[in-house]
Amino acid sequence: xxxxxxxxxxxxxxxxxxxxxxxxxxxxxxxxxxxxxxxxxxxxxxxxxxxxxxxxxxxxxxxxxxxxxx
Numbered sequence: 001x002x003x004x005x006x007x008x009x010x011x012x013x014x015x016x017x018x019x020x021x022x023x024x025x026x027x028x029x030x031x032x033x034x035x036x037x038x039x040x041x042x043x044x045x046x047x048x049x050x051x052x053x054x055x056x057x058x059x060x061x062x063x064x065x066x067x068x069x070x
Contacts, residue, residue: 023047025067035061 023044028036038060041047047054047070054066 025064028067035063036067037061 023046025036028040028044028047030040036047038048038051041051041062050070051062054062054070056066057063
């Protein structure tokens with residue numbers, strides 16, 4: 001039974017990591033302008049929680065460089 005619990009925990013961890021990994025820069029930059037707006041970032045709750053911190057120039061968008069620090 002212990003092995004089953006470990007397997008289930010591993011599956012849950014991989015699933016949650018995969019969901020965040022799918023939110024890469026190019027996927028989030030829906031309009032292809034080279035920046036992620038707050039509107040584009042709103043589909044990723046984790047990114048939205050740190051958006052202001054990552055937006056170091058305060059322009060309301062994340063450049064590829066700013067996003068890479070996430």
